[in-house]
Structure formats: structure tokens, C-alpha cells
Amino acid sequence: MKAIALESYGAADDLRLVELPDPKVAPGEVLVRVKAAGVNPVDWKLAAGYLDPIMEVRFPLISGWDVAGVVERVGLDATEFAVGDEVFGYVRKDWAQNGTYAELVAAPVRTLARKPAALSWEEAAGAPLAGLTAYQTIKRVGLVKGETVLIHAAAGGVGSLGVQIAVALGARVIGTASERNHDFLRELGAEPVTYGDGLADRVRDLAPDGVEAALDFIGEGAVDVSQQLLRERDRVASITDGAATAKGGHYVWVRPDADGLAALAALADAGQLTVPVEHALPLAETAEAWRLSQAGRTRGKIVLTV
Structure with a gap:
């Protein structure tokens, strides 16, 4: 699969579009074909090493915790979803390595919910975190x-x-x-x-x-x-x-929460929640997305299309 990765702690200029093996899908996980991935300030802060005192990071590092996509494969005992389901989620695992800036991501079912029909892929990817x-x-x-x-x-x-x-x-x-x-x-x-x-x-x-x-x-x-x-x-x-x-x-440090995601989806489908997306850039332009995020002047969200 194609992914944006870092070989060590670094900044936007160190990001590379690379080919990596498809993720393994553990019990309780599903494989998601990524349609869009959200960009958040924590992504580049993690990559710069700012969270090293509290979080384990392994390399090569694929950044990104926000995702919207389609379930492509279901792991053992992951009965909450089926192949073809449209989902969105905050895919934070026990350590940072295999994130959502990629064509595929293996996501624990506890980090996902069904994508709200009212939101586009880009809007849904900007919603979770x-x-x-x-x-x-x-x-x-x-x-x-x-x-x-x-x-x-x-x-x-x-x-x-x-x-x-x-x-x-x-x-x-x-x-x-x-x-x-x-x-x-x-x-x-x-x-x-x-x-x-x-x-x-x-x-x-x-x-x-x-x-x-x-x-x-x-x-x-x-x-x-x-x-x-x-x-x-x-x-x-x-x-x-x-x-x-x-x-x-x-x-408050946000936690993955499937019930919370479902509540957000319900608000979106009821017309009570929209996700303003100011910038939607292709995966290959992740470095520019980080620079926009670091400037701190974005109204709403920045997302990557995959």
C-alpha cells in the first residue's frame, strides 16, 4: 500500500510517500480502505517527538488517527462490522505506528462507528478526533x-x-x-x-x-x-x-469512543452537525497540510484525500 511515513522523528519536510506492506488485521479489528484522513495538530506534534515522554512511537511511523473509509476485511471476532460497511473513526492504538495517512489501516472496532450518511468522506474524516x-x-x-x-x-x-x-x-x-x-x-x-x-x-x-x-x-x-x-x-x-x-x-485528553462517534453521527444525520472543511489535499501533499495546520489560521478542518 501507499502511505506517508517518517523514518525517525522529524517535520513536514521529512515526510515521504512510500510503499509499505498491507497491515495485518488482528482479532477485534477490521481493515479499512481509506477514503480520507483527518489532519490534526497532534499529528505533527507526535512526529516531532513532543509526545515521546508519554507515548510509545515506532518507526517507520505513519501518522494520522482520523479516518473515513470502507471495511475491506474483517478480523476474527470483529462482529460489529461487515465487508462494505462505510465507517469513520479515531484510530488510536496502544502505540503510534500504523496510522491513517495510508491507503489501508487496521482499526480496532472500539475506535469506529458507521459513517453518517449526511457527511461526505472528507467531512466524516474531519469529525472523529x-x-x-x-x-x-x-x-x-x-x-x-x-x-x-x-x-x-x-x-x-x-x-x-x-x-x-x-x-x-x-x-x-x-x-x-x-x-x-x-x-x-x-x-x-x-x-x-x-x-x-x-x-x-x-x-x-x-x-x-x-x-x-x-x-x-x-x-x-x-x-x-x-x-x-x-x-x-x-x-x-x-x-x-x-x-x-x-x-x-x-x-481532557480525548479517548476513542464508539458510542461517542455514534452520537456525533446521529447529530450529523439529524442536520445538527456539519464539519467545516477548509482544505482537502491529496495524500501526496501531506507536508503542505501540516504547514497549514502549523500556521494556526484554519477555519474548521484540514483533511487528506486518499
């Missing part, structure tokens, strides 16, 4: 219908999905973004505010009594600002601030 991150972060703060939630970096890949999930839940959403993304947030159902100095005052202009919950998808002091606005200081969750727990909030 970002969607599960948003979904699990919202669950961690206990957001319920009728509450007001502040979402930092609301126009990004995770934030834009978090806005839609919160709106579908029946919450009022205030989202931070640059002014160029304010109309985009309004389309998703959020009330936009500009990030930066004076953010707390701008949020109070919209919610004089503060907010019930806050989601930090950017870092840069967002947890501290949120706790100035929260009625209960512990109802803030961050995916970027490793000190969030010490500050009395929650730190």
Missing part, C-alpha cells in the same frame, strides 16, 4: 440545556464542532474568535466575541451574571479568564492547559 474532543469536554463540565457556555477558539476544528454540539444540547453559546470569523460563528448558532485583552468584560456585556461552563480549546490563559466568569470555578475544561486540574478545573 475533533468531534470526540468537543463531545467529551462538554460532558466533563456537565453542560445541560438552558445553560450558557463560553467556548474559546470557537471557530477552529474542535471549537466549531463544540459550538454545534452545545447548541444541539440546548445551551446558549458565547464563542471567542477573530472578527473575520464572527459571521461564521453566528451561522453555527454562537454569539461571537473577540479574544484578547478585555475578553472578560466583553463576555460580561453579553452575560452580566457570568457563565455556567467554559471550554478551553486554545490555552493562552483561557482557563484563568474563564474562572473570572464562572459561577462555579470547577466547571472549566481544557485540552491545552496541563495545569487546568491544579487550578480547580479539568484537563
Whole structure:
């Protein structure tokens, strides 16, 4: 199969399109013919060695955890899926090596769900990691219908999905973004505010009594600002601030979750969740996809077509 791989820790310029053996399919796994793969910042951070202290990485390394594709072969006792099923998933295994930037990926069934019919292959590939991150972060703060939630970096890949999930839940959403993304947030159902100095005052202009919950998808002091606005200081969750727990909030590292994926698919098929894809590039242009991701100015998702 063709895949994008690294021979050692490196950066975008070190990526190579190579031929590798087709993956073996272990019990409890299915072989997926990849139609599209999502690109996430964690992909190039892993490849650069930033996660080496906490995660085992083996080489050659095929990056990528997000996938949308078709089941081509079923492993022993993998009764959840059949050949020909269209699936999407967050294929994170016990160590990083055989990822989704490839024509084929062997995926544990616990990492997959049936692809929502309402989403294209590219949209479905952009949903799993970002969607599960948003979904699990919202669950961690206990957001319920009728509450007001502040979402930092609301126009990004995770934030834009978090806005839609919160709106579908029946919450009022205030989202931070640059002014160029304010109309985009309004389309998703959020009330936009500009990030930066004076953010707390701008949020109070919209919610004089503060907010019930806050989601930090950017870092840069967002947890501290949120706790100035929260009625209960512990109802803030961050995916970027490793000190969030010490500050009395929650730190979230997304986990594969078939039930969560199914919930996202149900929202998509009900017309309550779309996946904005700003860039869809062919597999051979993965290096450019990483450069776009590293620039940090993408609205929505970046995906690779395979």
C-alpha cells in the first residue's frame, strides 16, 4: 500500500510517500480502505517527538488517527462490522505506528462507528478526533440545556464542532474568535466575541451574571479568564492547559469512543452537525497540510484525500 511515513522523528519536510506492506488485521479489528484522513495538530506534534515522554512511537511511523473509509476485511471476532460497511473513526492504538495517512489501516472496532450518511468522506474524516474532543469536554463540565457556555477558539476544528454540539444540547453559546470569523460563528448558532485583552468584560456585556461552563480549546490563559466568569470555578475544561486540574478545573485528553462517534453521527444525520472543511489535499501533499495546520489560521478542518 501507499502511505506517508517518517523514518525517525522529524517535520513536514521529512515526510515521504512510500510503499509499505498491507497491515495485518488482528482479532477485534477490521481493515479499512481509506477514503480520507483527518489532519490534526497532534499529528505533527507526535512526529516531532513532543509526545515521546508519554507515548510509545515506532518507526517507520505513519501518522494520522482520523479516518473515513470502507471495511475491506474483517478480523476474527470483529462482529460489529461487515465487508462494505462505510465507517469513520479515531484510530488510536496502544502505540503510534500504523496510522491513517495510508491507503489501508487496521482499526480496532472500539475506535469506529458507521459513517453518517449526511457527511461526505472528507467531512466524516474531519469529525472523529475533533468531534470526540468537543463531545467529551462538554460532558466533563456537565453542560445541560438552558445553560450558557463560553467556548474559546470557537471557530477552529474542535471549537466549531463544540459550538454545534452545545447548541444541539440546548445551551446558549458565547464563542471567542477573530472578527473575520464572527459571521461564521453566528451561522453555527454562537454569539461571537473577540479574544484578547478585555475578553472578560466583553463576555460580561453579553452575560452580566457570568457563565455556567467554559471550554478551553486554545490555552493562552483561557482557563484563568474563564474562572473570572464562572459561577462555579470547577466547571472549566481544557485540552491545552496541563495545569487546568491544579487550578480547580479539568484537563481532557480525548479517548476513542464508539458510542461517542455514534452520537456525533446521529447529530450529523439529524442536520445538527456539519464539519467545516477548509482544505482537502491529496495524500501526496501531506507536508503542505501540516504547514497549514502549523500556521494556526484554519477555519474548521484540514483533511487528506486518499
